[in-house]
Amino acid sequence: MNAIKLIQAHDLLLKRQHKTVLHDISLSINKGQIITVIGPNGCGKSTLIRVLLGLEALDSGYVERKPNLRVGYMPQKLSLDERMPLSVWSFLKLSRNVRSKDIRHWLKRLNIESLAQLSVHTLSGGEWQRVLLAKSLLMNPDLLVLDEPVQGVDIQGQLELYNLIPQLRDELGCAILMVSHDLHLVMAATDEVICLNGHICCSGTPDKVSIDPAYLKLFGKETVEAPLVTYTHHHDHEHDHQCGGHHD
Amino acid sequence: MISTWWITPLMAGLLLALVAGPLGSFVVWRRMAFFGDTLAHGALLGITLGVLTDINLSLALIIGSVFLALVLLPLEKYARVSADTLLGIVSHSTLAIGLVTLSLAHGIRVDLMGYLFGDLLAVELTDVLWIALAGATMLAIVIWQWRPLLAITVSEELAFIEGYPVQRLKLLLLLMLALMVALSMKVVGILLVSALLIIPPAAARALSYTPKQMALIASLVGMVSVVLGMLASFRWDTPAGPSIVVAATSIFVVLTALNPLIKRT
Numbered sequence: 001m002n003a004i005k006l007i008q009a010h011d012l013l014l015k016r017q018h019k020t021v022l023h024d025i026s027l028s029i030n031k032g033q034i035i036t037v038i039g040p041n042g043c044g045k046s047t048l049i050r051v052l053l054g055l056e057a058l059d060s061g062y063v064e065r066k067p068n069l070r071v072g073y074m075p076q077k078l079s080l081d082e083r084m085p086l087s088v089w090s091f092l093k094l095s096r097n098v099r100s101k102d103i104r105h106w107l108k109r110l111n112i113e114s115l116a117q118l119s120v121h122t123l124s125g126g127e128w129q130r131v132l133l134a135k136s137l138l139m140n141p142d143l144l145v146l147d148e149p150v151q152g153v154d155i156q157g158q159l160e161l162y163n164l165i166p167q168l169r170d171e172l173g174c175a176i177l178m179v180s181h182d183l184h185l186v187m188a189a190t191d192e193v194i195c196l197n198g199h200i201c202c203s204g205t206p207d208k209v210s211i212d213p214a215y216l217k218l219f220g221k222e223t224v225e226a227p228l229v230t231y232t233h234h235h236d237h238e239h240d241h242q243c244g245g246h247h248d
Numbered sequence: 249m250i251s252t253w254w255i256t257p258l259m260a261g262l263l264l265a266l267v268a269g270p271l272g273s274f275v276v277w278r279r280m281a282f283f284g285d286t287l288a289h290g291a292l293l294g295i296t297l298g299v300l301t302d303i304n305l306s307l308a309l310i311i312g313s314v315f316l317a318l319v320l321l322p323l324e325k326y327a328r329v330s331a332d333t334l335l336g337i338v339s340h341s342t343l344a345i346g347l348v349t350l351s352l353a354h355g356i357r358v359d360l361m362g363y364l365f366g367d368l369l370a371v372e373l374t375d376v377l378w379i380a381l382a383g384a385t386m387l388a389i390v391i392w393q394w395r396p397l398l399a400i401t402v403s404e405e406l407a408f409i410e411g412y413p414v415q416r417l418k419l420l421l422l423l424m425l426a427l428m429v430a431l432s433m434k435v436v437g438i439l440l441v442s443a444l445l446i447i448p449p450a451a452a453r454a455l456s457y458t459p460k461q462m463a464l465i466a467s468l469v470g471m472v473s474v475v476l477g478m479l480a481s482f483r484w485d486t487p488a489g490p491s492i493v494v495a496a497t498s499i500f501v502v503l504t505a506l507n508p509l510i511k512r513t
Binding site: 053073080094096 | 408456458461
């Protein structure tokens with residue numbers, strides 16, 4: 001079967017103030033595929049996503065997108081200025097070429113109908129994430145890009161969301177590219193994992209990646225065995241992430 | 249016979265306030281307040297050049313602020329973080345250079361105070377016609393492009409990914425802002441132009457639940473301020489431009505103080 005390629009990246013290189021953020025990255029995203037990018041904090045996950053979306057300029061390499069590719073993007077963070085009064089409904093209504101019918105559909109599908117008339121400034125972290133997800137779905141995307149979609153969401157909500165992701169793929173027939181910092185949470189929901197640390201350390205099915213030496217080295221054995229370690233636990237031993245203090 | 253001399257300036261003020269409502273709301277939402285100031289200060293340089301080259305001053309004003317807007321467009325991207333210093337330098341140096349050059353231009357007397365603080369009563373019928381024409385055009389554009397303009401204000405990145413022409417929309421907004429600054433100069437003056445843009449939307453924020461409401465209420469607040477300011481100006485012989493700004497500020501203070509009461513009901 002010859003898969004339709006939505007995005008192809010060739011030999012990406014990106015530096016910031018003489019520091020190499022991404023290098024030697026080539027990948028392709030096919031129709032209907034769910035790909036998860038994992039990696040330690042600050043190792044270029046969000047930057048890679050932004051490069052693929054055309055939000056960030058490259059130093060070399062290029063990104064090929066299928067012509068007229070419709071992309072739905074759920075950013076890691078979007079804070080709105082309180083100076084603008086805005087309800088959830090009006091926020092969603094700002095999406096390009098959107099129909100009220102579709103807004104109602106996705107609000108219902110994501111169980112957030114009750115939020116429609118609320119001000120966006122009063123939502124909780126989890127509610128806001130769902131609204132952002134709804135907004136990305138309104139594009140009727142060929143490719144759905146989710147940057148850390150569960151940030152600020154409780155465990156129950158995280159499980160719900162990861163259950164939802166394959167369903168969304170089937171409903172929309174789209175590809176999904178998401179960023180996560182935890183392989184174990186996304187294992188069931190993803191077809192392919194890309195383990196990133198400036199470059200692609202390893203990639204493949206979740207099962208394959210979870211036993212790959214490069215993955216184990218990057219995340220440390222203990223973290224791998226205890227997927228929900230707390231932040232304080234990390235402080236008991238040396239950080240073995242080699243990505244320095246870069247933040248994106 | 250009832251005197252009618254006040255009709256022209258009143259019309260000019262009301263028309264400007266009407267357009268300043270939505271445009272000023274964008275200035276507030278996009279945190280461009282300082283940017284508007286810079287445009288206004290730079291406009292004095294436009295006037296200076298107009299005086300020196302002997303072209304129509306209103307035209308020189310418009311050319312000056314549009315030119316500055318185009319130069320500053322790439323800057324606006326960074327204005328939130330570090331470029332405020334740079335904007336400050338541009339803003340005050342253009343004002344200073346304008347003032348110095350004007351004083352050096354021998355034999356030419358320009359009503360400097362008129363430009364700095366506005367001279368509403370010097371507004372002529374042709375000015376009103378210009379304001380009406382440009383104002384109607386800008387209002388039409390804002391209404392026609394309302395959703396795209398709002399989308400790039402909420403998030404330029406999401407708007408870009410959804411396929412909005414982000415750069416073109418930003419340019420459009422900036423050009424309208426420059427034109428607005430140039431038009432308001434005669435009424436409120438260089439030093440107070442951005443007050444006319446910012447204070448009414450800030451006052452309107454307390455009362456509004458949607459962006460559209462905020463823009464409309466801002467227009468209303470601005471227009472009421474124009475009427476109150478002019479009345480005060482006639483009654484106590486105060487300068488019209490500053491009186492309008494004082495009126496707008498009073499409305500802002502009252503509405504903001506009442507805000508908790510209003511929102512509760």
